[in-house]
Amino acid sequence: MKFPAFSYRAPSTIDDALRELSAGSDAKLLAGGQSLLPLLALRLAQPSVLVDLGNVADLSHVSNGSGRVTIGAGTTLAAIEDSSLVAESLPLLARAVRHIAHRPIRNRATVGGSLAHADPAAELPAVALALDATMTVRGVDGERRVPAAEFFAGPFVTALRETDILTGIEFPVASGSWAFLEVARRPGDYALAMVAVGLQREGDTCTGARVVVQAVGSKPVRAAGAEKALTGAHVDHAAARAAADALADEIQPVADIHGSSDYRRRVAATLVRRAVLQAAGEGGSND
């Protein structure tokens, strides 16, 4: 369980980090290391070079302005958990981050690292998709902005090239009411199924719905059928059930040692039903 040998670089600027990434082959970025170092320990990854971003200034910040919250990629999950700005403006993110691993891990893990790692059962990719986040990416050819809907390509695969660095994530300030639910065997484990539901309402009628499902496939997805079942509907138990049924029809969950496809389908559908009721403020955890 010891790490394999590698060359270590600790640049102090993003430009230097980009140079290091482009210099040789097989270089990996090290941020919090809470996903990368376990891979090295298990010898699932053996990069020749680790480029540590720990000395790069200005990667860790949470700020807002013009209806957007910007979070530096180097911001730890603990800092997000403790941020009153995030609690106020992005309640879905504040709620979801508490489900990630445990506090000692969150003290080191970074939001950029988690998004770039793109584990198909991770919370932050689901939240990024649910909240229409935009990723700021620096490459050798300059800076570009990638919407969450285009960022996650598959399990552990994103729009980042080998020589790119994710530097920040921008969220529009969320309106509407949100719920986040996941099922894991123990709190902190990777999820067996996960949902994020957002509802815009006028009175009791839903004028817009966002339903994101994670941990049942290769990346977070919007459940269009569930969203359609909710939009224009009076948000009640029947609507929640309709959304759950639509979701059960539209997902093709993976089967693995942690659960069958059918199990994941049932759990995801139940979570959607409960999340809709929770977002609507009616509770819904009793069935």
Place this chain on the structure above:
Amino acid sequence: MTDVAAELLEIELTVNGQRYRRSVEARISLADFLRDELQLTGTKLGCEHGVCGACTIIVDGASARSCLMLAVQANGKDLRTVEGLTSGPELSPLQEAFRRNHSLQCGFCTAGFLMSATALLADNPTPTDDEIREALSANLCRCTGYETIVAAVAETARAANPAT
């Protein structure tokens, strides 16, 4: 590979109030550095991939898995390990509470639990039982069934803050 393995990096860090300067290979984990280089073997290796919490220490005031840090990442940082909980032969109040409550059997997880609990109580001196369980869920124990560990932490918090 020999070129890579020979690359030594200078680090300076503080552990339990004492400054150290050493040369280390990049690949050495902070846990192995503390144990092998500094002879601070209180910190234990369990799973060595971040799940069990036996390696938990405090880095710049926050709990962290020392098996998921490189020694070089600790450069310039202020660390506390289980050896730093007391300065002499007597037990700290938290350790006394563990002893009184039978919060350990084989003792292998104990250093990690003590550091998780220390970090919790520094952040939140009057935790509810739920908050204690939430914080300590970061650590695994195979012997005790956890109840006596939770009781010891709760007792320590109450003794330090009698008004609650």
